Structures are given as structure tokens and as C-alpha cells.
Amino acid sequence: MVKICCIGAGYVGGPTMAVIALKCPSIQVAVVDISVARINAWNSDTLPIYEPGLDDVVKQCRGKNLSFSTDVEKHVSEADIVFVSVNTPTKTQGLGAGKAADLTYWESAARMIADVAKSNKIVVEKSTVPVKTAEAIEKILTHNSKGVEFQILSNPEFLAEGTAISDLFNPDRVLIGGRETPGGKKAIETLRDVYAQWVPMDRIICTNLWSAELSKLAANAFLAQRISSVNSMSALCEATGADVSQVSHAVGKDTRIGPKFLNASVGFGGSCFQKDILNLVYICECNGLPEVANYWKQVIKVNDYQKTRFVNRIVSSMFNTVSGKKIAVLGFAFKKDTGDTRETPAIDVCKGLIGDKAKLSIYDPQVHQDQIQRDLSMKKFDWDHPVHLQPMSPTSVTDVSVVWDAYTATKDAHGLCILTEWDEFKKLDYQKIFDNMQKPAFVFDGRNVVDVEKLRKIGFIVYSIGKPLDEWLKDMPAVA
Ligand code: NAD
Ligand code: UDX
Numbered sequence: 001m002v003k004i005c006c007i008g009a010g011y012v013g014g015p016t017m018a019v020i021a022l023k024c025p026s027i028q029v030a031v032v033d034i035s036v037a038r039i040n041a042w043n044s045d046t047l048p049i050y051e052p053g054l055d056d057v058v059k060q061c062r063g064k065n066l067s068f069s070t071d072v073e074k075h076v077s078e079a080d081i082v083f084v085s086v087n088t089p090t091k092t093q094g095l096g097a098g099k100a101a102d103l104t105y106w107e108s109a110a111r112m113i114a115d116v117a118k119s120n121k122i123v124v125e126k127s128t129v130p131v132k133t134a135e136a137i138e139k140i141l142t143h144n145s146k147g148v149e150f151q152i153l154s155n156p157e158f159l160a161e162g163t164a165i166s167d168l169f170n171p172d173r174v175l176i177g178g179r180e181t182p183g184g185k186k187a188i189e190t191l192r193d194v195y196a197q198w199v200p201m202d203r204i205i206c207t208n209l210w211s212a213e214l215s216k217l218a219a220n221a222f223l224a225q226r227i228s229s230v231n232s233m234s235a236l237c238e239a240t241g242a243d244v245s246q247v248s249h250a251v252g253k254d255t256r257i258g259p260k261f262l263n264a265s266v267g268f269g270g271s272c273f274q275k276d277i278l279n280l281v282y283i284c285e286c287n288g289l290p291e292v293a294n295y296w297k298q299v300i301k302v303n304d305y306q307k308t309r310f311v312n313r314i315v316s317s318m319f320n321t322v323s324g325k326k327i328a329v330l331g332f333a334f335k336k337d338t339g340d341t342r343e344t345p346a347i348d349v350c351k352g353l354i355g356d357k358a359k360l361s362i363y364d365p366q367v368h369q370d371q372i373q374r375d376l377s378m379k380k381f382d383w384d385h386p387v388h389l390q391p392m393s394p395t396s397v398t399d400v401s402v403v404w405d406a407y408t409a410t411k412d413a414h415g416l417c418i419l420t421e422w423d424e425f426k427k428l429d430y431q432k433i434f435d436n437m438q439k440p441a442f443v444f445d446g447r448n449v450v451d452v453e454k455l456r457k458i459g460f461i462v463y464s465i466g467k468p469l470d471e472w473l474k475d476m477p478a479v480a
Contacts, residue, residue: 002027002194005079007109009033009042009068011049011164011271011340012126012157013085018057019168021066023198030067030075035386042068050339050366053165077116081191084109085126085157089384090275098381099282101130101275105386110137114144122187125154128220128276130283131213134177151187153178154209156216161270162337174204177212217280221296224273226261228302234264234466235309244466245448264466266349266419266446267306269334271342271384274300307345310417311352313463314444317473318415323357326438328409331420331447332364332372339366342383345446346419347375350400360400363409365422369402376400407433415442421449434458440472 004020006013009031021029033039041048043062047055058066069075076082086105091097106127113123123141125134134152141150154177159167174195178184188206195204207215230248237244244264252259268274277296284293315322334344341347350360354376362372375383376397403409406425410416410433418425426449434441443455445464455462461472 002081003079004029004081004083004194005075006031006083006085006126007033007072007076007113008083008085008087008127009035009038009048010085010087011051011161012159013083014042014047014049014068015051015054015057015159015164016085016126016157016168017083018054018061018066019165020194021061021064022057024194025065027194028065029061030069030079032069032072032075033386034070034072036070039068039070050337051161051164052337057165073112073116076113077118079121080119081122081124081194082113083124083126083155084113087384087386088127088129088275090278090381092379092381096282099278099285101128101279101282103129103133103136106133106137107140110140111144113150114141114146117146117148117150120149120151122151122153122190124191125152125213126157128156128216128272128279129154129213130279131210131217133213134209149183151178151183152209153187153191154212155191156212158216158219161340162335169198171199171203174199175207175212175215176204177207177209180208217276217283220272220276221280221299223261224268224277224303225296225299227263227265227268227273228299228306230262230264231267231306231465232302234306237466238469241468243468247466264448265306265345265421266310266465267303267345269342269344269346271340274303274343275384304348307348308352310345310444310446310465311349311356313473314353314415314417314442315356317442317444317461317463321356322353322415325358325414326412327353327358327360328406328413328416329360329362330364330406330409330416330418330425331422332362332367332375333420333422336420336422339364339368339371341367341371341375344375344419349417349419349446350376354397354399358399361409361413362400362402363404363406364420365424372400372402373397407436411436412438413441414438415444417444417446418449419446421447425449430455430460431458434460 006017013031017029017031038048086109088101091100091102134154138152176188176191178188192204234244248262252262277300281293281296332346333341373396406428441460443460443462448464452462452464452467461470
């Protein structure tokens with residue numbers, strides 16, 4: 001029986017391994033992590049991450065061919081294939097700080113593998129890493145090997161949170177990169193045979209190591225670039241009276257462009273896009289390609305501009321001050337159907353409003369109060385470290401309350417912002433919300449989820465990203 005061990009029981013390691021276990025009953029899969037709390041949660045009825053469909057998959061396999069453990073060394077030493085799916089955060093200090101990937105956790109995992117391995121192993125990069133990481137890992141493994149052989153593969157993950165299970169069941173492609181040597185080719189075949197148990201062969205792409213590593217960074221950069229493109233258009237729409245949804249629809253009908261990933265928003269978030277683009281920028285700079293680096297940097301700049309623009313719009317619409325005013329924030333997760341808040345635009349928007357002395361009342365169906373408090377008090381990039389190493393919030397942020405329904409959040413509020421596109425926000429009783437808010441009552445929709453005309457008829461002053469402006473807002477000073 002083939003044995004797989006995955007180091008890192010996070011958003012990628014957990015769901016990916018659960019699906020491999022489900023689709024390959026003849027493979028024994030162990031997911032290991034240094035965080036005791038996380039492993040305990042994987043072994044409980046309340047999994048550590050919220051992901052539609054995940055509970056079912058885990059329940060079907062756990063205790064059969066899927067296990068979660070903190071005994072990292074035992075499971076690594078027994079495995080034939082070791083996936084490494086640990087954090088690869090942005091460096092916060094030293095060379096490349098604020099851009100380069102911090103490979104501390106990856107390197108320590110590699111050293112541990114070399115230390116405990118007593119049989120040959122295929123080591124698979126599942127984490128997103130800079131191009132050429134496999135070369136460094138290969139050196140660490142071979143220089144520390146105790147007579148065993150290692151083959152390194154790059155097998156980046158393309159799942160998106162909120163749809164992870166369906167993405168894993170039915171991936172657009174699986175990418176496997178390896179050395180073009182007989183040993184490398186054999187390792188590629190071994191991993192390909194695992195995926196081939198449920199993924200059609202024509203969707204399994206095999207490349208060299210560097211193409212696989214770079215394709216992951218490139219795919220995320222292309223996706224994020226589409227969002228910054230449509231978001232830049234949203235600013236122009238507001239200035240001209242065009243409607244960004246109509247523009248996206250018309251543009252996306254061109255089959256060469258396609259309709260997906262053209263929704264204007266308050267900005268993209270999540271643990272990947274910004275981190276991976278910064279990493280790409282750093283690699284370009286290190287390779288003497290400043291023009292290419294600047295091109296991709298602009299994707300992040302437009303994203304930051306979009307978040308700042310949103311905050312400025314709120315403040316300028318509300319008579320240039322939100323000081324002491326209650327603002328309801330609906331949605332804190334970086335997208336719907338996840339409880340993940342890593343790099344969510346809500347952090348920057350809330351910090352911007354707190355900076356202007358607003359009193360926030362936040363509601364998200366999947367995000368707890370302690371997480372929100374931690375996010376609002378943590379420094380940039382500090383979030384992306386193993387859970388048990390993340391700083392505890394030293395003090396809670398005052399003027400922020402977290403509540404458990406949208407009606408409580410909006411009661412007596414002067415303004416309401418929608419920062420995550422949860423389906424339930426489309427179905428709220430906005431008449432009831434309006435009746436219980438201060439007047440004039442403002443809605444700032446950062447996700448284009450509300451029916452603007454309907455809300456205006458109720459009496460709200462409505463701002464929705466990239467939509468023709470309310471008469472009220474047209475009179476306000478231009479925002480930058
Ligand atoms: P995560 O923080 O949820 O999980 C990483 C886990 O690794 C943590 O639980 C941590 O405790 C553990 N860990 C760190 N060092 C360890 C060690 N030495 N030994 C054992 N466990 C260790 O992160 P994630 O979201 O799963 O992302 C993991 C990697 O996958 C990153 O490189 C990320 O860029 C990439 N990725 C993420 C996504 C996504 O949607 N989240 C998608 C594709 C790729
Ligand atoms: C992304 C990639 O999609 C995935 O392939 C990769 O493996 C990890 O990074 P994820 O970050 O989980 O996945 O979610 P995604 O659906 O890509 O959304 C990222 C951000 O962009 C979210 O904040 C989302 O709200 C925003 N977004 C997405 C938009 O603002 N507009 C869109 O049209 C699409």
C-alpha cells in the first residue's frame with residue numbers, strides 16, 4: 001500500500017489530502033502538523049476550517065485511510081510520498097522584506113525529512129514557492145541524506161477557498177513538474193498515477209520543475225490582474241456614469257476574454273494573491289527585470305487604491321466625518337463561503353474607518369470576534385505563520401463590536417457597508433434595516449450585492465462599486 005504523508009494541515013493540506021484519501025482507497029494518507037490545536041480540530045466534529053462539502057469527505061475517510069497527527073517524524077519516515085504544504089509567508093525582516101517569500105518553515109520541514117528518512121522518498125512541493133526552490137530543497141535533502149534518495153516534484157495547488165472540494169474533485173488541471181532524468185520521470189509517473197484515479201489524463205500536465213513553480217505564481221498574477229483591471233474600470237465608471245456590471249458583461253462576452261473573474265469589488269483579498277505577486281515582483285527584480293516587476297506591482301497598487309477609495313467614499317459621503325458614528329460592517333471574510341480572513345479587504349477598510357474614529361459593528365456568518373480583534377490589531381504579514389506562532393492580540397480594538405446578526409449590526413447605524421458577498425446579504429429585509437437606522441441612511445456596497453434601485457426607493461443613499469452615482473454622492477468632493 002502506497003503511503004502518503006502531508007506536512008501542514010491547513011487550508012490546502014487538509015482538503016487536498018482528504019480528497020486524495022476519498023478517491024484513492026488503496027492509499028494510506030496521514031496529515032501532520034506542529035499545531036496541536038489544529039490537529040485536535042481535524043480529529044473532532046468541528047473541523048478547523050469552514051469549507052462547503054469538506055465535513056462529508058473527512059467523515060467518510062477519517063479512521064479508514066485518512067489520519068491527522070502531530071507525530072510528524074513517524075509519519076514522514078514511513079511515507080513513500082511526502083507533500084509539503086506549510087506556510088510560505090512574505091518576509092517581514094531582512095533581505096527582501098515585504099516582498100520575498102520566507103522559506104523558514106519549508107526549510108525546517110526539508111531538514112526534518114532528511115533527518116528522519118530511512119527509505120527513498122518523493123518530496124512534493126505543494127506550498128506556493130519561488131521559482132528554483134526545488135533546487136535549494138534538493139541540496140538540503142541530498143547534503144543531509146542518510147543514504148536514501150529523494151526526488152523533488154513541484155505540484156502546486158490551484159483550489160480556491162469556498163469551492164475547494166469541487167475544485168479538487170474536478171480540477172481544470174493538475175500540474176506536476178519534475179527533473180527530466182529517469183528518476184525524475186519515474187517520480188512524475190508515480191504522482192500522476194495517484195491523480196489519475198479521478199482526474200482525466202488530458203488534464204494532468206507534466207512539465208519541468210521551474211515551469212511548474214512559475215506557472216503557479218503566473219496563474220495567481222493573471223487572476224489578480226483581471227480583478228485590478230475591472231476595479232480600475234469601476235473608478236472610471238463612477239466618474240462617467242457607465243455601469244461596471246454592464247461593462248464587464250460586454251467585455252467578458254468576447255470569447256478571447258471570457259466572463260469569469262470580472263466582478264468589481266472593494267479589492268481582492270485572501271492569503272495568496274498579494275503574497276504571490278509580491279514574490280513574483282521580487283524574483284523579477286532579482287533577475288534584473290525591473291520593467292516586468294513594475295508591471296505586476298501595479299496590480300497590487302490598484303488593489304490598495306480600490307480599498308482606500310472605498311473608505312474615502314464613505315467618509316466624504318457622510319459629511320466628511322465618521323467620528324463617533326456607528327457604521328455596520330456586513331461581511332469580514334475575504335470572500336463568501338469561507339471563514340478565512342487572511343488579507344481580507346475588510347481589514348484595511350475597517351482600519352481606515354477606525355482611523356477616522358468610527359464605531360464599528362461587524363457581522364460575518366463565519367468569523368468569530370477573537371479572529372476579528374486579532375486581525376485588526378496584527379501587523380501586516382504577521383498572520384501568515386503557523387497558527388500557534390501567531391501573536392495573540394495584545395489589546396482588543398476599542399470601538400469595534402462583533403455581533404451575530406445583520407439587524408443588530410445595523411440598528412441605529414448611520415451607514416452600512418457590505419464587504420463580503422454572502423448570499424444572505426441579498427435577502428435581508430432592507431426596509432426593516434432602514435427603519436432602524438439613523439437618517440440619512442447610507443449603504444456602501446463593496447461587492448455589488450444589493451438591488452440599488454430598490455434600496456434607493458426605500459430611502460437609502462446608495463453607493464455600489466462602479467455603479468452610476470446617487471445624486472447625493474455626485475455633489476460630494478471627488479475621492480482619490
Ligand atoms: P495554512 O497556514 O492554513 O497551513 C499551513 C500549516 O503548516 C499550518 O497549520 C502550520 O502549523 C503548518 N506548519 C508550518 N510549518 C510546519 C512544520 N515544520 N511541520 C509541520 N507543520 C508545519 O496555509 P495554507 O493556506 O494551507 O497554505 C499552505 C501553502 O499552500 C502556502 O504556500 C500557500 O501559498 C499555498 N496555497 C494556498 C492556497 C489557499 O487557498 N489557501 C491555495 C493554493 C496554494
Ligand atoms: C486564489 C486562486 O483563485 C486559486 O486558484 C489559488 O489556488 C489560490 O488563490 P482564493 O484566494 O481562495 O483562490 O479565492 P478567489 O476566488 O481567487 O478570490 C480571491 C479574491 O478575489 C477574493 O477576495 C474575491 O472576493 C476576489 N474576487 C474574485 C473579486 O474581487 N472579483 C472577482 O471577479 C473574483
